[in-house]
Amino acid sequence: MEWSPVSVRGQGRLFTIGALIATLMLLGSACSKSSNTPSSPIYNVFAQKFRFHGMPGTIPSGNLQINFSNKESFPITHEMIVKAMPSGKTAQDIIDSAKVPGCEGGGPCETQYLAFGEIAGVDTGATLSNVFDLSPGKYFFACWETGTVSGGTGPPHLSKGMFFQFTVT
Ligand SMILES: [Cu+2]
Known part of the structure; x- marks a missing residue:
């Protein structure tokens, strides 16, 4: 995923958003993993x-x-x-x-x-x-x-x- 920091001001803010995106991606992959696991009998x-x-x-x-x-x-x-x-x-x-x-x-x-x-x-x-x-x-x-x-x-x-x-x- 390519994203531009143009609209983001300051290094700290950039880091925070980067960490947030990384967290969301981790959550996303965890979710898709659990939905692929058959919970039905x-x-x-x-x-x-x-x-x-x-x-x-x-x-x-x-x-x-x-x-x-x-x-x-x-x-x-x-x-x-x-x-x-x-x-x-x-x-x-x-x-x-x-x-x-x-x-x-x-x-x-x-x-x-x-x-x-x-x-x-x-x-x-x-x-x-x-x-x-x-x-x-x-x-x-x-x-x-x-x-x-x-x-x-x-x-x-x-x-x-x-x-x-x-x-x-
Ligand atoms: Cu038969």
């Missing part, structure tokens, strides 16, 4: 055997980070779509909603639920992260990917129970 969620693991059943509202890993033992793509749990619906209702013929990811079968973000396209061995901001309520993770153990495609993983419900307080 981090959850390490993973998919294994077509189930979500590692997510607590109840979490506090606000910003959170999720690291989503695919820990299957065979090549397959999973996703972790965050949706609002509709009031009056059960886990089985959501799972059954993926059993209707023609149900696939991205279609009306998936978009009927209010979306709150996602971590998608996670192949075996990969970990992807995202940040979410969830207000109090009931949510669920689901996977509408359609890959199978043998490599072809089948019904969405949700229909096989790839579902996890949690509450934000």
Whole structure:
């Protein structure tokens, strides 16, 4: 930063302002450092055997980070779509909603639920992260990917129970 002492009279004044600027810069860097440090909780969620693991059943509202890993033992793509749990619906209702013929990811079968973000396209061995901001309520993770153990495609993983419900307080 270049600054001219033209408008400043006297050596003492110059020193005072210089010290003030140095202090402000120090404070500024301290502030930006602390805002870069994640104060929001981090959850390490993973998919294994077509189930979500590692997510607590109840979490506090606000910003959170999720690291989503695919820990299957065979090549397959999973996703972790965050949706609002509709009031009056059960886990089985959501799972059954993926059993209707023609149900696939991205279609009306998936978009009927209010979306709150996602971590998608996670192949075996990969970990992807995202940040979410969830207000109090009931949510669920689901996977509408359609890959199978043998490599072809089948019904969405949700229909096989790839579902996890949690509450934000
Ligand atoms: Cu899946």
